[in-house]
Amino acid sequence: MNRRSFVSTLATAGAVAATSPRLFGADAMKPPTIGLIGSGWYGGVNLNSLVKNTGGRVTSLCDVSTKQLSETLDFVAERQSHVPKTFADYNDMLDADVPDIVIVATPDHWHAMPAIAAMRAGADVFVEKPIGVDVVEGEAMVAAARKYDSVVQVNTQRRSYPIFRHVKKEFIQAGRLGEIGQVETYGYVGGGRKGISEVVPVPDYLDYDAWTGPAPMRPFTANKEDRGWRRYQEYGNGIIGDMGVHKIDVARWLLDLGWPTKIYSTGGIRFPEGTDANTPDHQHAILEYPDLTMSWVHRTWGKSPIVNSRHWSDGWGVRITGSKGTLDVTMLHYTFTPNGPGEVETFHELSPDGDPAHADFSGGTKPLEARAEANHAADFMAARASRSRPVADIEEAHISSACCQLANVSLELGRPVSYDPTTRTVRGDAEATALLAREYRTGWKHPDPKTV
CATH class of the missing domain: 3.40.50.720 (NAD(P)-binding Rossmann-like Domain)
Structure with missing residues (x-):
């Protein structure tokens, strides 16, 4: 195109x-x-x-x-x-x-x-x-x-990026993929895990007790002021909760998917040397739906499997495979490959004529991001x-966030989990249900959906 x-x-x-x-x-x-x-x-x-x-x-x-x-x-x-x-x-x-x-x-x-x-x-x-x-x-x-x-x-x-809006209308809603059976979401970019951050005195300008809030108290390290807190499980859900949520969310939106029936995850820390991160450096999560399977996979080491990658965004994307063809899409480009006769269709946001071969990365992605921000604000x-x-x-984002959180529950327990949003429990699994709410630090009260 x-x-x-x-x-x-x-x-x-x-x-x-x-x-x-x-x-x-x-x-x-x-x-x-x-x-x-x-x-x-x-x-x-x-x-x-x-x-x-x-x-x-x-x-x-x-x-x-x-x-x-x-x-x-x-x-x-x-x-x-x-x-x-x-x-x-x-x-x-x-x-x-x-x-x-x-x-x-x-x-x-x-x-x-x-x-x-x-x-x-x-x-x-x-x-x-x-x-x-x-x-x-x-x-x-x-x-x-x-x-x-x-x-x-x-x-x-x-959901507000022009390219995702386009492929939803022109390929998915138009039925050009046919019956969809598999969705793959992925992330193959570092994740800010390298290095061991030194414990240092809390700076005078920071109320570290308030910063920690309901989370467990850890010694203060300088990297926490520079987004380094993301490498610690105490404050988030690792790479799947940081970037995986974006891809799982946009895939759900593209295909109008709600709650998965079952989630299973494997992974862990394969290379602990040279880092104090306690979140997985690789993870594979499977989200089962009645008519299709969605997966998330990330890895912070080794080379990306993305062929001819020229920009960091190539390592974060969604692949949707149906009976008529496959759609690969990132924030910058898409490629539609038909299963049978027909030409491969591809487009790149940073190309003056749409041809990925002519993509110009010299101007960066700020103008594209600004368009998405304007769409989202409007x-x-x-x-x-x-x-x-x-x-x-908030409800749509809750489903996407919970998919990542439940994947980590599955990873911790080593078994699939099936969440029931009506009862707010994991079906038939009291141990997993107990992990749906983290224990807050003494003095802090966990929000309760029944009494907000």
Whole structure:
């Protein structure tokens, strides 16, 4: 497919969205007030995106690091005249003034509690993926969103990437793959696991006890301020919970899949030398559905099996195989290979004519990411205006997050698990059910979906 046809398809879809009646009215046109909880790297990315794409005004910032607060305050000061209030405790922030939108961009172990508090206070929420560290946290967040009528958009933004929107319409919904029987999702990029981080004194600007929150207390290491916390199971779910959730989520969205009937996972740490990471350096998860099987696989060592890989995004993708053909798609390109007669169709976002052979990586992927962010923000604002569910609604993100969390439960127990979202239990497995909620550190109370 050439670029003109690709862009034309998306432009038509965008025009329909832009003229939807739900985008009009005083509430829809009013720039929102925005509060940020978690002002680190991706908190700043989310804040910049929502301000840029909604015309919103930042009214409050919250972080347990005064250094990060100061840096984000300077960032905001360059973009608006109003000076936001700053807080160390999100409860104080919500007590002082409830913004229209609260962004939660903390480390994963700190997603659930502030997000639920913001919903309870009456805000709509934009929260990072995965939505929490365990299944019960996710159930509680969904329950809170429904109870308080909060519109919650999760940053599983692959659903808003132009290329995924395109292949869903032109290949999957058009039936060009035929009956689909297998979905493979994968990640073959490092994952930030190398090195052993030295235990150092906690810096004066960081409240480390508050940063740790409900998670187990570990000695402070400098890498925790530079996203190094992701290598530790205490704060998240490893690579499957960080990046696998993106691919599993977009595959589910492409195929309109809900909860899998069974999940089984194998893997572990094959090469422990030279790292203090305690999350798997390789993992294979199988998600069973009535009519197809989905898999996730990652490996942080060795070479990627992706042929002719030229960009890091080539190592993260989805392959969907049906009775009529196979579709390979990443954030930058797709290839459709028919099973029988017919030409292979391929397209690359960074190619001036769509031909992957002519892809130009010199300009980076920022313009593409900006388009996806704009799509995601527009969808969120439209959902807020109509009080409807956005494309990355909290319940959809909960299913995707839980798939990763349940894969880790299976890995720990060494057996398949079958989750029942109605009873919120693992069918016939009391030991696995007990692992659906992590034990919080003394002094912290785990959210309960029955009492949010």
